[in-house]
Amino acid sequence: MLYITRNKKCTLEKSEIIKMYEEGERTAEIARRANGSKVMKYDLMNLHGMTSDKSNALQIPKIPEKYLSHFVRGYFDGDGNVNYEGYTVTFVGNSLGFLLSLKSVFDLRGFTTKLKLVRNHYRLFIVSRLSLKMFADWIYREKEKYLERKYSEFEKESLEDTELINKISMAKTILEKKKNFLELYSHCIDVNKACNGIGIDLKTLDIWLRNDLEFEDQFNLIKKMVRDFT
Template sequence: MVLSDNNVPRRAIGSWKRKYDITEDYFKTWSNNMAYILGFIAADGVIQKENQCVSISQKENYILEDIKQELNTNQPLYRNKKTGVYMLNINSKVIKDDLMNIHGIMPCKSFNIEFPLVPEEYLHHFVRGYFDGDGYVKYETYTVSFVGGSYNFMNSLNQVLQNHNLPADLLNQNKHYRVILTGRKPIQLFSKWIYKDKDIYLHRKYEEFQKESLSLDQLKDRKLKRTQAAVKQRKQNFLKEYMKNKCIAKTCSILEIKEPTFKSWLKNDNQFKKDYERIHSL
């Protein structure tokens, strides 16, 4: 063919009639921001099965504007009048194919997504993107958590955090899984890692970590073991002691467990909640 003989790149099917511009090969090359956006899509994106559209939604429109700028697209945002949530629709067959074929992010991904092969130098940017899309932080309880439906993805995420000396735990909560990180110093170490060389990020989550008044050097390591077996044993000890006195405050005091930790167990561990409610009703 004349085009191929003269090394003229061929445009993707449908790109000639595209209404909005976009950098179609964006997800072919790793960068800090590409890793972040990939993580954001892995958490909060929707790969349409019926068409060539990738959708991202968020209640803060500025984060979608940052992503738009990075993708060099003039695609407008749409706002759901009922929920107030903004949506960015990325219409590109090339981008959709690259997300699926290079990075393994498929339509209907909630329960079968695998953790992508992310180069180590970009890993914290990917985790920050996933955290901004589907993560939670509350300084008052010293808790960071992620929620997902895919065991393989969440187990890999748990291993990534542990490999970076972050004492995370993976919890099975019936239809979904939760990776949880607790402790005043651990969540600040997590913050220091994911926000290193940051560019795009959700301000409200970043600001939650900034509530810490002490430096990392001033924060103490946790004395308690954070292995799953150790946490499970602490929960069992709580239930046994609570069965004796039926007082949350007294049980926490005897076992040196903070009440926010007990509340976190109730929220994040369905089996513990059932056992506690059964004892409470006796």
């Protein structure tokens, strides 16, 4: 159980209090459900930083660095979601201030993040395969209590960080070559010359056209523009 102050025994777990607060419950109601104490209400508001203006005022509490990953893991288990096939972790909340402070924590660790307003709530995303691997390594590095079904999603990753970095680097190189090919082809309108210009063969071009629909669309658009012009 959680003891707040003045030897008042709280009848709610700390996680229950935080969840009620984030869901918009009034501070007075939290205190009433905890033990019906007016002193509790005072303590929640003045000693523990809870306020009725949660949308703007709520921030991540000051947590020692060694405990921060445990805090985020608990928050993720409660209000987070992972779609590993889509390489996305999502946090949903009504407090912009809290999600902005959480985003700062992630940005400092090099995760790729996005924050969006969706209807009447906010969504904080961690995106990219490498960022998800880094996030999982961080929150589970000294795991004790955690939600097994969410943890198992990250276990789908088979590559180490260095392998992922190499794979991403290779993907960026290929993307750059595709852009260069389209630019060359738009000028010379000759597939062989464009392939030679970026150092690939026709077989590689055929693979790109079969496996990359966006590249195929751009290639066909150039061909159509040439036909229409001539």
